[in-house]
Amino acid sequence: MSVVQYVEGNSLLHRLDPRAKIIMLTILTIIIFIVENFLMIGAILLTILLLWWSARLPMKTLASYFKFLTGLFVFIIVIQGLFYSGEVILVQPLIPRWVPLIGGLGKISLDGALFGILISARIICLICLLPLVTMTTPIHFFALGLTKMGLSYQIAYTMTTALNTIPVLQNEASVVMDAQKLRAFRVFEEGSFVQKLKAYPALAVPLVIGAMRRAQLMGVAMDSRAFGALKRRTYVEDIIMKPQDYAVLAVFAVYCAAVLVGNFML
Amino acid sequence: MKESRVKSEQRERQVPAGGSEYAIEINNLTFTYPGGFTALKEINLKVKRNEFVGIIGQNGAGKSTLLKNITGLLKPTKGDVIVVGVNTKDSTVADLATRVGFVLQNPDRQLFAPTVEEEVSFGPKNLKLPADEIKQRVQEALGYVGLLEQKDAFPPALSKGDRAKVVIASVLAMRPEVIILDEPTTGQDFRGCHQIMGIASRFHEAGHTVLVVTHHMALVTEYTQRTIVLCNGTVLMDGETREVFSHPEMLRQTFIVPPQITQAGTDLKEALMAARRGWTPRTVLTVKELGEDIVAAMKP
Known part of the structure; x- marks a missing residue:
């Protein structure tokens, strides 16, 4: 499950200026947190899914997000239901009321469950939203967009390096898992969820040590090429906001206004 | 390609029929990665018990994919x-x-x-062996690679050579019949290379099967009995190491150059053959062999 891998394509999203995408990503993220109306959060999720489809991003990855998060959503909905007081009770208390101290606990309220669903919807929206940018923008263009928007090159570079490191770490983790499997460690193939969870910390040792070694090497390589010596940089590949980008931003503004109006009016 | 067929037929004749003779049997193995790249195409290989095999080839020839298929980390797409x-x-x-x-x-x-x-005890523990047996195996494996004194050290803090030996010890502690080493000498100094190959060699002498992938041709010629050359996911050559390195023109197809000592031996052979008709010395694999040949050539 990778969120940062660039997927080759020529859709509208692929062609947009990274700045336009970053602006829309930021605003939509804020809106996702504001919106409380189920219809509207549903509309946002539908929009995001449609954009996935239109950009021809891998539906498999999308499905894997849903699969991966189902457990978390059930947990959130149940927990919210248990601890959020409400009038309408969905599930009667697990522990009878006559039990001292803990009597009456374990009831799930409708309001709580609904709130849990809202939180879950927000999480899935956020998780599906980010790849719409990261999967349609080559990482150096993403960094260039940020720099052009005023972020210092050093910070943009750090960010892109961090993002680039994720697949490297994923690869290294799988090597360590292979090494463990080769020594008859069965958990990754046959173990339960809890066993797997317990097995992960062992992976951290080689990963962290490897990351530190790499960081040190990279620092030396960057210093030896005078990283940060020039305050004003020029770029081999430049980005220019085109009429198309402004048009998309305008449509996006109308969309946001509609969602917000819908949220507060309905 | 013709070469490889001739070689494998020869070996077939030497070995009596029956699966038990072989440590590894690969039949029509094709492997395609999820992305669609076919790394191995219709590979057929048989490795006898107690063979010491070197696998060579360019990066991307399919060596690591082959090893992963042998160890089960990857399962064949076909075959x-x-x-x-x-x-x-x-x-x-x-x-x-x-x-x-x-x-x-x-x-x-x-x-x-x-x-x-x-x-080192991680593997034996996974096999759920009794504590005393685990201890014994760890002792044995560490003794084998010469790291008994470092048993309490933090592995990443060891020297590169010792780190490689820890990994080998932890694999030996599983007491496998076959051991496969994937580029064990990369980044190692001269001493490290020969120590690691020495461990593999002793393991082989103890009756086990060893497969080594390496880019160090001098190690292949010095230690292995048989060499398999992979090229673009197929077996380009397969035969006795001496035989394989007798065909530099075929090796050149996949950008492999025989060790300098072998090249020097070939030059000497040509010079000797020109000087003395009917003299056909062998393909030289080690410095020692070249020395022997020179001595033999100087005899009247």
């Missing part, structure tokens, strides 16, 4: 891989691990325990 009588398709990596030990590239990526001793 079968049978390791010590077990088809990898019907077995987990963990089950195969007691038959075939695999030392992956780059030791740093596979050391995860806080001490050398714990690293």
Whole structure:
């Protein structure tokens, strides 16, 4: 499950200026947190899914997000239901009321469950939203967009390096898992969820040590090429906001206004 | 290609029929990665018990993919891989691990325990062996690679040569019948290279099967009996190491150059053949052999 891998394509999203995408990503993220109306959060999720489809991003990855998060959503909905007081009770208390101290606990309220669903919807929206940018923008263009928007090159570079490191770490983790499997460690193939969870910390040792070694090497390589010596940089590949980008931003503004109006009016 | 067929036919004749003779049998193995890249095409190979085999080829020739198929980390897209009588398709990596030990590239990526001793005991513990047996195996494996004194050290803090040895010890502690080393000498100094190959060699002398992938041709000629040359996912050459290195023109196809000593030997051979008709010395694999040939040539 990778969120940062660039997927080759020529859709509208692929062609947009990274700045336009970053602006829309930021605003939509804020809106996702504001919106409380189920219809509207549903509309946002539908929009995001449609954009996935239109950009021809891998539906498999999308499905894997849903699969991966189902457990978390059930947990959130149940927990919210248990601890959020409400009038309408969905599930009667697990522990009878006559039990001292803990009597009456374990009831799930409708309001709580609904709130849990809202939180879950927000999480899935956020998780599906980010790849719409990261999967349609080559990482150096993403960094260039940020720099052009005023972020210092050093910070943009750090960010892109961090993002680039994720697949490297994923690869290294799988090597360590292979090494463990080769020594008859069965958990990754046959173990339960809890066993797997317990097995992960062992992976951290080689990963962290490897990351530190790499960081040190990279620092030396960057210093030896005078990283940060020039305050004003020029770029081999430049980005220019085109009429198309402004048009998309305008449509996006109308969309946001509609969602917000819908949220507060309905 | 013709070369490879001739060689394998020769070997076929030497070995009596019957699957038990072979440590590894690979039949029509094709492997395609999920992305669609076919790394191995219709590979047929048989490795006898107690053979010491070198596998060479350019980067991307399919060497690591082949090894991963043998150890069960990857399962064939088509064809079968049978390791010590077990088809990898019907077995987990963990089950195969007691038959075939695999030392992956780059030791740093596979050391995860806080001490050398714990690293080496990880495998035997997974086999659920009794405590005294685990202890015995760890002692034995560390003794084998000469790291008994470092048993309490933090593996990443050891020297590169020692880190490689820890990984080898942790694989030996599984007591596999076959051991496979994937570029074990990359980044090692001269001493490290020969120490590692020495360990492999002793393991071979103890009656086990050893497969080594390496880019160090001098190590291949010095240690292995048989060499398999992979090129673009197919077997380009397969035969006795001396035989394979007798065909530099074929090796050149896949950008492999015989070790300098072999080249020097070939030059000498040509010079001698020109000087003395009817004299056909062997293809030289080591410095010692070249010395012997020179002495032989100087005799009247």
